[in-house]
Amino acid sequence: MRLFLAALTLLATPSYAFSPPNFALNLNRAHAQEGAVSSQSYDYIIAGGGLAGCVLAERLSQDPSKKVLLLEAGGADYKNKFIKIPAGILRLFKSKFDWQHETKGERDCNGRNIFLARGKVLGGSSCTNVLLHHRGTKADYDNWGVEGWKGDDVLPYFKNVQDDTTGRDSKFHGTGGEWTMSEVRYQNPLSKKFLEVAGEDLGVNDDFNNWDQPQTGAGRFQVSEKNGRRESGATAFLEKALKRKNVTVRTGAMIRQIDFASTSAVGVTYNIVNDDTNTPFSPSLAPNGEVILTAGAIASPQILMASGIGPRDHLEDLSIPVISDLPGVGENLQDHPAALVSFETPKKGVSVTSKLRIMGTKLNNPIPILKWFIRGRGELTSVGCDHGAFVSTPGNEDAAQPNLQLRFLPARALGPDGMTTFTQFRNTKKHNDGYSFQSVATRAKSTGRVRLASSNTHIKPVIDGGYLSAEEDVKTLREGIKLGRQLGAKFGEYVGKEVYPGPSVKSDDEIDEYVRNSVHTANALVGTCKMGDDALSVVSRDLKVKGVTGVRVADSSIFPSIPGGQTGTPTVMVATRAAEMIAKGDETEQGKAIKEDMKGKVMVGV
Numbered sequence: 001m002r003l004f005l006a007a008l009t010l011l012a013t014p015s016y017a018f019s020p021p022n023f024a025l026n027l028n029r030a031h032a033q034e035g036a037v038s039s040q041s042y043d044y045i046i047a048g049g050g051l052a053g054c055v056l057a058e059r060l061s062q063d064p065s066k067k068v069l070l071l072e073a074g075g076a077d078y079k080n081k082f083i084k085i086p087a088g089i090l091r092l093f094k095s096k097f098d099w100q101h102e103t104k105g106e107r108d109c110n111g112r113n114i115f116l117a118r119g120k121v122l123g124g125s126s127c128t129n130v131l132l133h134h135r136g137t138k139a140d141y142d143n144w145g146v147e148g149w150k151g152d153d154v155l156p157y158f159k160n161v162q163d164d165t166t167g168r169d170s171k172f173h174g175t176g177g178e179w180t181m182s183e184v185r186y187q188n189p190l191s192k193k194f195l196e197v198a199g200e201d202l203g204v205n206d207d208f209n210n211w212d213q214p215q216t217g218a219g220r221f222q223v224s225e226k227n228g229r230r231e232s233g234a235t236a237f238l239e240k241a242l243k244r245k246n247v248t249v250r251t252g253a254m255i256r257q258i259d260f261a262s263t264s265a266v267g268v269t270y271n272i273v274n275d276d277t278n279t280p281f282s283p284s285l286a287p288n289g290e291v292i293l294t295a296g297a298i299a300s301p302q303i304l305m306a307s308g309i310g311p312r313d314h315l316e317d318l319s320i321p322v323i324s325d326l327p328g329v330g331e332n333l334q335d336h337p338a339a340l341v342s343f344e345t346p347k348k349g350v351s352v353t354s355k356l357r358i359m360g361t362k363l364n365n366p367i368p369i370l371k372w373f374i375r376g377r378g379e380l381t382s383v384g385c386d387h388g389a390f391v392s393t394p395g396n397e398d399a400a401q402p403n404l405q406l407r408f409l410p411a412r413a414l415g416p417d418g419m420t421t422f423t424q425f426r427n428t429k430k431h432n433d434g435y436s437f438q439s440v441a442t443r444a445k446s447t448g449r450v451r452l453a454s455s456n457t458h459i460k461p462v463i464d465g466g467y468l469s470a471e472e473d474v475k476t477l478r479e480g481i482k483l484g485r486q487l488g489a490k491f492g493e494y495v496g497k498e499v500y501p502g503p504s505v506k507s508d509d510e511i512d513e514y515v516r517n518s519v520h521t522a523n524a525l526v527g528t529c530k531m532g533d534d535a536l537s538v539v540s541r542d543l544k545v546k547g548v549t550g551v552r553v554a555d556s557s558i559f560p561s562i563p564g565g566q567t568g569t570p571t572v573m574v575a576t577r578a579a580e581m582i583a584k585g586d587e588t589e590q591g592k593a594i595k596e597d598m599k600g601k602v603m604v605g606v
Contacts, residue, residue, distance in 0.1 A: 030272055031279055037250060038281035042069040044582070045268055045283060047255050047303060048295030049074070050124020051568060052555040052575035054233030055161075056292055057249070058178075058241040059579030067246050069283055070238075071253040073273055073299075074099075074120035078234035083127045085372060086184075086223070086230055087356065087380040092128045093117045093419065101298060103448070103465040109516050114465055115419055116335075116521050118298060122251060123234035125296070126568055129523055130383040131223040131230060133181045134565025135573075138211040139401055140443075144560045146532055146541050151211065157573045158209075166222060172210050178236040179572050180226045184386045185377040187220075188352050190345075190410035190435045190494060191387045195219070197490045198406070202389050208565065215564065216402050218389035224568065228376030233572075256280065256457055258291050258307040258551060260323055265291045265550030271458070290550050290582060294575065297525040297557040301330040301450045302461045304529065304538075304553075309545060318455050324547030328536030329529060330461075333448040334562040336405070336522035337467050339477045339515045341484030342413035342436040344496035351433040353411045355379050360430065384409045385438060390564070393479035401564060403476045405442040406483065407522075410435050416500045416518035434496065437488060439480025440522045442564045445470035450528050467519055477515045478508060524567045529557040543578050554578035 044060050046053045049072025061068045075096070082088030083097065094100055094117075101116040119125035135158055138151030159174035165182045166173075173181070195204075198218035205217030224231045241247045252273040259267045259282060267284035268291055285291065293300045304310055308323035310330060315322050349355070356379060358365050371378030385407040396403045412434025414420050448466030453459050468474050481501065489495060497503075501514040529538040529545075538545060539558055545551040556571045563570050 027275070027277070030275070034250070034253075034272060034281045037069070037248060038283040040067070041267075041284045041286040041289070042067045042248075043286050043289045044068045045285060045289070045291045046070045047258075047268060047291060047293045048072065048124070048299060048555070049122045049238070049249065049251070050119060050294060050296055050555070051126040051233035051571050052578075053294035054123060054126075054236070054238040054241075055572055055575035056294060056554060056579050057247060058237040059576065060583060061241045061244045061247045063583065064244070064246055067286070068241070068248070070247070070249045071255055071268070071270055072122055072249070072251045073254045074122065074124075074251065076122055076251040078121050078123045078127055078232055080121075083121070083123075083232065084229050085380050086131060086225060086228075086383045089128065089130065089383050097121050097128055099298075099460075101460060101463060103463045103467070106465055106467050108468040109519055112517070114467060114519070114521060116298075116463065116465075116525065117419070117523055118296065118525075122238060122249070123232035125523065126224070126232040127230070127234065129566070129568060130385055131225060132386070132566040133209070133222045133224050133569055134563075135209050135569055136563030136565040137215050137401065140561070140563040144531070146560065148541050149531070154573055154577070155211070157576050158569070161572055161576050168207050169210055171212070172207070178240075179569065180224060180231045180236070181222045182225050183220060184223055184225070185228050185381045186379055188355075188379075188382075188410035189350055190491075191408060193491055193494060194387050194408040194435075194487070197487050198389050198408075201487060201490075202391060205390070208390065214400070215390045216392060218406075219387075221386045221388055221407075223383070223386055225381065228372060228381040254458055255295070255303055256306065258303065258309075259284075260308070260548065263323060263548045265548060267291075273458075285550060290552060292578070292582070293529070293551065293553040294555045296555055297333065297528045298450055298461065298463065299457075300553055300555060300557045301528040302452065302457055304329050304545070305452050306455050306457050309548065309551075314451060318452055320455050324545070326538055326546060328538045330450040331447070331536055332527040332530045332560075333450055333463070333466065333525065334444060334446075334527040334559075335448075335465060335467070336440045336442055336524040336562065337444055337446065337473055337477065337519050338418055338438050338440045338522045339481060339519050340413055340416065340418045340436050340438045340500060341481055341488060341498070342434060342500040343488045343491070343498055344412055344432055344434040345491075345494045346496050347494055348433055350494070351411045351431075351435065352379055352382065352384060353431045354433055357431070362428070384411060390442065391480075391483065393476055393483070395475060395479075401443055403441065403443050403472075404480050404483070405440040405564070406480065407438040407440060408435070409438065412436065413500055416514070417520045419520045434499065435488070435491065435494065437480075437484030438522075439477050439484060441473045441476040441480075444476075444562060445472045447527070465521075468516060474512055474515060477519065478511045481511050481515070524562060526556040526559040526562050526567055529553045530560050531558040532560050542581055552578065552582070
């Protein structure tokens with residue numbers, strides 16, 4: 001009875017994220033705490049406590065002689081129940097755990113602003129994403145064109161950090177690492193029907209991370225869960241680091257800039273979030289120390305530009321002194337654009353959304369809660385889109401690199417913009433049964449950029465997502481809509497009316513217009529501090545920022561191009577490699593190769 005009551009109250013009671021100090025009462029105490037932190041010097045200052053920052057804090061603090069400071073602008077409550085429960089994602093978007101960015105007036109989407117969810121808590125977006133554990137293909141990394149970062153180079157890092165609980169091929173999977181890969185402990189009847197229908201039309205794929213076989217086909221998507229609970233960067237990595245005396249973590253710390261003496265980093269300056277006094281705190285670097293940017297594809301370029309590293313004209317327009325003129329900072333923003341097809345079904349109570357609620361109410365059904373609370377199983381272990389396929393659509397220039405990911409959801413969409421269901425389900429009393437196909441341009445060609453609105457990093461930057469600026473992406477999503485309709489019509493007893501786009505949308509032009517009016521993010525932002533050797537690259541292959549010393553970037557912003565799969569696991573790989581480079585330096589084979597390659601070369605951007 002006690003367990004039953006605990007389960008009933010699990011989702012009904014509030015759970016509070018990190019609260020900034022009550023400044024009317026505790027301002028002096030908060031300033032004293034941050035003053036003590038900033039009075040010290042550190043070997044590594046990690047700017048951003050998301051997935052990459054958590055990996056680096058754990059890896060770099062393994063050396064007890066090194067002092068590590070991790071600064072995160074979001075909160076500390078990564079153990080919040082809605083984060084731990086995978087289905088809790090329905091409560092995370094547009095919440096206190098989300099930065100709630102928006103693009104501004106997308107030119108090729110009829111002027112729409114597109115909502116971008118970014119995690120605002122230790123663990124970052126690994127606390128708020130859909131958990132899919134994909135790497136992309138070997139060719140994705142070969143195509144980066146960066147020596148030392150090709151598929152064969154990065155595979156050992158994927159394997160060494162992984163804990164595969166599914167028993168898949170050891171050539172491509174590892175066990176014993178921190179980053180868990182598992183199967184979702186639930187299958188909805190509609191998801192089983194999807195596998196039956198899509199398997200016949202598209203073929204079957206039992207491991208999308210096996211590089212010896214094509215990525216195409218339909219199957220179950222593996223997830224970063226452990227015993228039915230979300231595995232985030234905080235639970236997998238940071239918790240280990242927090243047990244060490246040489247690690248300091250500060251939340252609610254908004255980094256204003258990297259501090260320089262000439263072109264050498266000497267520390268950072270930050271404010272306490274919600275402190276209207278804007279009192280600056282400036283921890284310094286120890287000799288040979290480094291600032292490591294891990295704030296993600298939006299905030300990492302924002303911090304660089306606010307620090308004087310970026311396009312000269314843009315910085316001068318904002319009266320920011322230029323430290324290094326790097327025109328590529330903030331450019332090359334890439335994402336996975338998405339559009340959906342949704343059907344109703346005459347079968348009542350079959351959709352996962354119906355199983356989560358007491359029918360006709362907004363009250364939580366206690367049965368799924370009990371399953372999760374007692375056994376870590378059932379509906380709450382699913383984020384909804386853990387079945388799907390990769391497809392090479394007609395006209396795809398490289399058939400070996402699927403341009404479409406199809407994500408199946410055993411739920412009717414609440415609107416044509418797929419993010420609507422995630423953000424509005426909690427407020428909706430009546431949710432009819434149905435099923436949906438989210439088409440994702442998984443190797444999108446469109447690019448956008450991030451620019452400063454102000455030198456003050458408390459003010460959100462201006463984001464131009466560039467969505468659908470490449471016609472290839474429109475064609476990919478058009479074919480995805482057609483495929484979703486084709487598959488959805490084969491669901492036998494489950495088939496009902498098409499809700500989105502709806503039967504009135506027929507021609508290619510009509511589908512394209514639907515796509516432009518409803519395209520949304522699949523939350524895979526990368527590329528704004530590109531790694532490479534060309535004129536727009538920001539970091540070299542050792543992840544060092546060009547034109548300065550003592551600064552690296554080690555998150556998804558360094559990806560030269562977006563992998564054909566979700567970007568969380570590739571970010572773990574990048575951070576793991578970065579930690580090895582930093583800790584071992586020239587002792588690694590990679591370090592020796594870079595040092596030799598750099599002899600006689602002049603770094604651009606000074």
